[in-house]
Amino acid sequence: MNFHAYNRPMATHNVIKVSFKEQMLQAREDAIIQAVNRLLAEKGFDAMTVDQVAADVGIAKASLYKHFPSKEDLACAAMVSVMRRAQAFLDTLPTDAPPMENLRTVVGWTMGLKLAGEMPALPSQNSKLRTTLMASKDYMDGLMDVSDRLGAWIEAAQAQGALNAKFPPIAVLYTLFARACDPVLEFLKMGELYSNEEIIALVLGTCFDGLSARPV
Amino acid sequence: MNFHAYNRPMATHNVIKVSFKEQMLQAREDAIIQAVNRLLAEKGFDAMTVDQVAADVGIAKASLYKHFPSKEDLACAAMVSVMRRAQAFLDTLPTDAPPMENLRTVVGWTMGLKLAGEMPALPSQNSKLRTTLMASKDYMDGLMDVSDRLGAWIEAAQAQGALNAKFPPIAVLYTLFARACDPVLEFLKMGELYSNEEIIALVLGTCFDGLSARPV
């Protein structure tokens, strides 16, 4: 009892202090991730330099390396972040809606992200980066969860006859992921002829309806 | 007359010699471009190093720079090369065929190129590279020619009602260019479930028919 009486205040004090510190730490790491996310979307992984990230956050480069051990881990953290956003968005979609509708909505949402400059772009060739991503449980878990949920909708949509059954579900899944980073989006944006909403509608149209004319 | 009698043999000798030298030069530059093309397709512009190109060709790096003034110019030459191949392929297509059919054939051909590892991949963000490309008359001329020919087919196909008229021709053109480098191709190739022909058929299907089921 004396033990508790003696220790509790000290322990409480420590708990509060640590929690506050951790809160600051988390806030700073969030700021870092946000900067990385922006830079990755703007210039891509190779063109992004750690110096730019540090300057953007307003801290020294060495401090950055106290939070993340490498440039690859920075990018990985950004990917985990968007994956979480995607999961959160999926949570908001009605489970009783037509699966095809949900698929369309998700892809449209990712296109909006890209047009807003919030979609980090990673080179698919970089093996060092791939290794880091594959080794990240947070990233892989998120990716698997998203893939599973989309996969379920894909199969359901095919069972309903809304999604063309001649395409293997895996090919559809890849296609949806690819359309989230479709370069057509930035091409059309650069042309400045269409609003973001129009661009999304166009690219969604080409993706789901196809280029060939459909019989009325 | 004496002038000719005296000079002709020497001139002929020079002509042959120069022509031979130029032939060797051209052959070497072709070898360089082929190596660049392969490396660009395999690793992309940033990951490709000039040392690798030199080693691949089997000459010293300094010799490379006698042929091409910069790494960007190397990539540009490779792009001009594929553009020429594309123009040559367009030449083989029947002018009396349905334009929609020709569009499909061209896109399928570019997909085959990519699957064969012969489609150079350039980052769309690199401004130094973009400047070099824009400044290259050979590249721009080729790009314009290809765009014009595809554009004519697109408009003709829309006039015929074969290509969905709700899409602006420019959006269709961008989409066709984008599908030539579609990452879905390499994803499916990595899965090793489908042959190259099947992959091309699949991605052509998603592109032209769309993901949504079509009424029978």
Added chain:
DNA sequence: GTCTATAGGAGGATAGAC
């Protein structure tokens, strides 16, 4: 025009004081 050797600089990562 080919080579060897090296300049020059960018950028990822770290040392060490505080």
Added chain:
DNA sequence: GTCTATCCTCCTATAGAC
């Protein structure tokens, strides 16, 4: 954990002999 200053590696590009 933050900073300044620096290391070190890699890579583009060039100098200079042949």
